[in-house]
Amino acid sequence: MLKDKIETALNDQIRIEAQSSQIYLAMASWAETEGLGGTAQFLYKHSDEERMHMLKLVQYVNERGGKALVPQLSQPDRSYESLTNLFQTLLNHEIMVSGEINNLVEVCLNEKDYTTHNFMQWYVAEQIEEEALARTIMDKLNMIGEDKGGLYLFDRDIESISLTVDNTK
Numbered sequence: 001m002l003k004d005k006i007e008t009a010l011n012d013q014i015r016i017e018a019q020s021s022q023i024y025l026a027m028a029s030w031a032e033t034e035g036l037g038g039t040a041q042f043l044y045k046h047s048d049e050e051r052m053h054m055l056k057l058v059q060y061v062n063e064r065g066g067k068a069l070v071p072q073l074s075q076p077d078r079s080y081e082s083l084t085n086l087f088q089t090l091l092n093h094e095i096m097v098s099g100e101i102n103n104l105v106e107v108c109l110n111e112k113d114y115t116t117h118n119f120m121q122w123y124v125a126e127q128i129e130e131e132a133l134a135r136t137i138m139d140k141l142n143m144i145g146e147d148k149g150g151l152y153l154f155d156r157d158i159e160s161i162s163l164t165v166d167n168t169k
Ligand code: FEO
Pocket: 017, 020, 049, 050, 053, 094, 097, 130
C-alpha cells in the first residue's frame, strides 16, 4: 500500500508527464504547419514517449493500491519564434522535469519507500538521456544559427539524431 505522501508525489508526476506530452504535441503540430516535417515527426514521437512515461506511473500507482488521478492539463504555447526557441523551451522543460524526479526520489527515501525508489530509477536514467539529447540538438542548432541550408539539413536529419541516442538503451 502506498503512503499518502508517495501517492500524492506520484500523482504530481503523472500530471507533469501528461503536460509534457501535451506540450510536445503542440510543438509537433506547430512544426508541421511550418513545413518542418522531420522535426514534427521527432516531436510527435517524443509526445508519445511522454504519454508512456505517464502511463507507467498510472499503472504503478494503481498496482500498489493507490488511485491514479488523470489530470486536467493547461493549454501549451501555440507557436514558437524559431526552432532554436522551441528546442531551448524543450531543454528547459526537461531540466525542470529532472528536478521534479529528483524531488520524488527524495520523498521516497524520506518515507523509506524503497520499492517506489527502485521504480523511479528508470525515470532517473531516462532523464539523463532526454537532457543529453536536448543538449545535443541545441548544440547543433547553435552551430547552424540562421543558415537556411543548415536548418533544412537539421530538419531532414533530426530523426536519426534521436535514433542514435535511442540505440544506447
Ligand atoms: Fe518524461 Fe521528458 O520527461
